[in-house]
Amino acid sequence: QLPGPFLKSPLSTMEALTPRKDATSYNNFYEFGTDKSDPAENAGVMKTRPWTVTVDGLVGKPRTFDIDEIIKLAPLEERIYRLRCVEAWSMVIPWVGFPLSALLKQVDPLGSAKYVEFTSLYDPKIMTRLPILHWPYTEGLRLDEAMHPLTLMAVGLYGDELPNQNGAPLRLVVPWKYGFKSAKSIVRIRLTDKQPHTAWNDAAPNEYGFYSNVNPKVDHPRWSQAKERRIGDFFKRPTLPFNGYADQVASLYAGMDLRANF
Amino acid sequence: MNTATQPRHGGLRMLSPTHIRIVKSVLFIVCLVPLSLLVARFFHDDLGANPIETITHATGDWTLRFLLITLAVTPLRRLTGWHWLIRLRRMLGLYAFFYATLHFLTYVVLDQFFDGWAIVLDVLKRPYITVGFAAFVLLIPLAVTSTNRMIKRLGGKRWQALHRSVYAIAILGVVHYWWLVKADLTEPILYGLILAGLLGVRAHWRNEERKRQLGGAYATRAPGGPKIDGRIIPIHPK
Numbered sequence: 001q002l003p004g005p006f007l008k009s010p011l012s013t014m015e016a017l018t019p020r021k022d023a024t025s026y027n028n029f030y031e032f033g034t035d036k037s038d039p040a041e042n043a044g045v046m047k048t049r050p051w052t053v054t055v056d057g058l059v060g061k062p063r064t065f066d067i068d069e070i071i072k073l074a075p076l077e078e079r080i081y082r083l084r085c086v087e088a089w090s091m092v093i094p095w096v097g098f099p100l101s102a103l104l105k106q107v108d109p110l111g112s113a114k115y116v117e118f119t120s121l122y123d124p125k126i127m128t129r130l131p132i133l134h135w136p137y138t139e140g141l142r143l144d145e146a147m148h149p150l151t152l153m154a155v156g157l158y159g160d161e162l163p164n165q166n167g168a169p170l171r172l173v174v175p176w177k178y179g180f181k182s183a184k185s186i187v188r189i190r191l192t193d194k195q196p197h198t199a200w201n202d203a204a205p206n207e208y209g210f211y212s213n214v215n216p217k218v219d220h221p222r223w224s225q226a227k228e229r230r231i232g233d234f235f236k237r238p239t240l241p242f243n244g245y246a247d248q249v250a251s252l253y254a255g256m257d258l259r260a261n262f
Numbered sequence: 263m264n265t266a267t268q269p270r271h272g273g274l275r276m277l278s279p280t281h282i283r284i285v286k287s288v289l290f291i292v293c294l295v296p297l298s299l300l301v302a303r304f305f306h307d308d309l310g311a312n313p314i315e316t317i318t319h320a321t322g323d324w325t326l327r328f329l330l331i332t333l334a335v336t337p338l339r340r341l342t343g344w345h346w347l348i349r350l351r352r353m354l355g356l357y358a359f360f361y362a363t364l365h366f367l368t369y370v371v372l373d374q375f376f377d378g379w380a381i382v383l384d385v386l387k388r389p390y391i392t393v394g395f396a397a398f399v400l401l402i403p404l405a406v407t408s409t410n411r412m413i414k415r416l417g418g419k420r421w422q423a424l425h426r427s428v429y430a431i432a433i434l435g436v437v438h439y440w441w442l443v444k445a446d447l448t449e450p451i452l453y454g455l456i457l458a459g460l461l462g463v464r465a466h467w468r469n470e471e472r473k474r475q476l477g478g479a480y481a482t483r484a485p486g487g488p489k490i491d492g493r494i495i496p497i498h499p500k
Contacts, residue, residue, distance in 0.1 A: 018311075019311075021311075022310075022311035023311075025310070025311060026310060026311030026312060030445070030446070034444075034445070034446035034448075036310065036311070036312070037310065087444070089312060089315075130446070130448060132445045132446050133445060203445055204445070219387075222388055222389070222390060222441065222442065223384075223388060224380070224383070224384070224388075226380075227380075229312070229314070231311050231312060232311075234314075234372075234375075235375060236375075
């Protein structure tokens, strides 16, 4: 169990939570199947203890952390964030975790580090699906995005440890980007000076950009991103720029053409 | 019926009108099972976290399945010799239209909630919706001309020519599915292979038929042999 009580965060939204049942049964975790119900049905075989996370690359003190060590690295907070999937649905989820910056500070990033690459677990013995994407799943952020106070390392949701289908034991949560940027079941974090390859960008570069900031004005080539259906709602609602976090993060992209850097 | 008029092969090759009526009634009910299951899941709050998506996918899946089942009638009839199967084809085709209508209404009412502008933009800008919408529109004249009276009014030849558009509709349906998935093409490929098989066997039979006709021409009045692409076609006298 996670050591509580969890700090309440001023960064949390007051919006109504998505029912826990929905957030833990309607998931994208393609290593365990592409139907929304597949991860909840198949991810149970993933062993999340023992689990280690290697943080290396352009850092002064590369280290491999044990997951139980990571959980105690910083005081755990509850962060209630909106989650906007690139498929035009959204949820409100009470994550438990700590800022990614707290983990990165432990390893002393070098001045030359510009990007952070996240690698998810790939175990072909339990992830027996057809090769839909190039696995292991990788994702990436610019270092300033990674150090942003909103960027969370999550170890739990709804007050409990993460269920496997939600990316146990450790996942990324970047609330102003489409959900697929928030890599699940992370085993390695590598700092680099080059923009990392990312799984969806490799699969369909014209559809999934490196940045993938939530943007109602830039449609997915095959569907509109102007609106979203909040899970549980009947009517769609307008999608907000940066998923409603523009005040906090828009300055990261000052001067950038967000249509070109989608 | 006395034994003298009973067909000797018996079994499923020949069905009495009563049996056909029974088969049709049972089929009518069976074809409603997918819809009943959806309705039951709705009332049991069992449509998952995104019920509208579940309904959209289920009605779309069943439209494609009924299109393929309808297209399977002729090959199946030819392979088995169960000629009465043709008597079921209209109902199967109308069920394809029925599920297509539910699929379309799900999109218009539940997904977009009559947002006319969003729907127009979708149809114009999103190729998968364009082809899906085209397939649905093309199904309408087929459903309208499905009655005996319309067959008579159009005449068999014209009616048949019109209804051949179902081949194009089925292709559009598979393309619609193919273009909407994010990365996992397994199911669209499966539907595509089945459709290719159903259309391929027709093309093969038509080819055979043409060869036979050309062969007949050779036997009566084409010394030197009929040619296709410069090759003499072998003739198998019956």
